[in-house]
Amino acid sequence: MSDSCIKQQPYLVQDRVKNLTLPDHTICSLCRGILWKPVACQTCETPFCSSCIKSWQIETSEPTRCPANCSKYIQRKCPRAITSILSNLQTICRYKQNGCTKIVPYSDLQTHEEACDHRLITCSGCQKEVVKKDFQDHHSKCQLVLLRCPECAAVYQRQDEGSHTETVCLRVRLHQLQNQSKQHEAVWNTVAMRRNSDRTLGETDLHLIRNFLIDYDKSVTWQLTHKQNITRILQPKLEIFFTQLGCNVDIDKDRRIQDLLTKYRKVLTIWKTHYKNIFEGLQPLLREAVLDIRDASYTGSH
Ligand SMILES: [Zn+2]
Ligand SMILES: [Zn+2]
Ligand SMILES: [Zn+2]
Ligand SMILES: [Zn+2]
Ligand SMILES: [Zn+2]
Structure with missing residues (x-):
């Protein structure tokens, strides 16, 4: 590519400046626009827009040469004489064709244009460009x-808002709940498969534990506190569970239940969800309790 083809897009075209006569050295020789964030060649002091000289160096075959052909290009600050002329220019906002009538000092132009009420914003829906003020x-x-439904988080276009009725929304939420409890059940299943290394529980006991945990996980409610859930829901369920395990002596059963509940209350924390408390707190205690019952019946002390 020959250098004569290298022409940059000016940031600030000449006719956007109000001042009638423009001193020649306020024009960038690379883009023919008004100098924008200018720098200069140390040797010949020719100023260029900083973005123009960068692009020029990328595109030219001799990037170390000064575009004004003086010698090697070494960059310096733009001479103060030029920057002071520039800062006195009155410039027309680039969004004039969108209705902006502002004329601002050169030094305020970028700030104004970034905030200009007449710049265009792309609508995320129709992808059309819309003037900022509208x-x-x-x-x-x-x-x-x-739009996103605040209840079920479903996403739909505004034109379809009417078809996301209360019934549809409830159905979505029901699905979400079903999926959630399916995920929980999958975890309980892995619990049932796991064995203690030293003492093992039989297949039947593991399934009893699994079913108990699934049942309790479904029954706990956020309308009660963790502790209320224990006394009102967990305790009655444990009584049935221990009877199923063959723990028929009332005194023995009560002692075991109270023992388990005391331990569970100690590990229970309001910082966890019910589900996490059940999984991390209740589950190991329950296995321990069942193992104790089995040990007692083997040694005959039951
Ligand atoms: Zn330029
Ligand atoms: Zn030069
Ligand atoms: Zn404007
Ligand atoms: Zn739109
Ligand atoms: Zn919804």
Whole structure:
């Protein structure tokens, strides 16, 4: 590529400056626009937009050469005489064609344009570019904008909002609950497969434990505190469970249940969900309790 083809897009075209006569050295020789964030060649002091000289060095075959052909290009700050002329320029906002009538000092131009009410914003729904000042109004009405249901988190376009009825929403939430309890059940199943290394529980006992945990996990409710769940829901269920295990002597059964509940209350924490408390706290205690019952019946002390 020959250097004559290298032409940069100016940031600030000449006709965006209000001042009638422009001193020649305020023009960048690479883009023919008004110098923007200028730097200069140390030898010949020719100024360039900083982005223009960077692109030029990438595109040219002799990146170390000064574009003004003086010698090797070594960069310096733009001479103060030029920057002071630039800072006195009155510039027209680039969004004039969108209706902006602002004329701002050169030094404020970038700040203004970044915040200009007439710049364009792309609508996430219809992908059209909308002038910033009309954007909020457009976005709040655009039929293609995606909405998220606050109840079930389903996502749909505004035009389909009407079909996300209360019934549909409830159905989605029911599905979510079913999936959640399926995930929990999968975890309980792995619990049933795990064996203690020293003492082992029989297949039947493991399944009793598994079913008990699934049942209790489904029965705990956030409407009660952890401790209320224990006394009102867990304790009655344990009484049935221990009877199923063959623990028929009332005194013995009560002692075992109270023992288990005391231990569980100690490890129970409000910082965990019911599910985590059951999995990490109740589950090992329950296995321990069942093993104790089995040990007692083998040694005949039951
Ligand atoms: Zn330039
Ligand atoms: Zn030079
Ligand atoms: Zn503007
Ligand atoms: Zn839109
Ligand atoms: Zn919903």
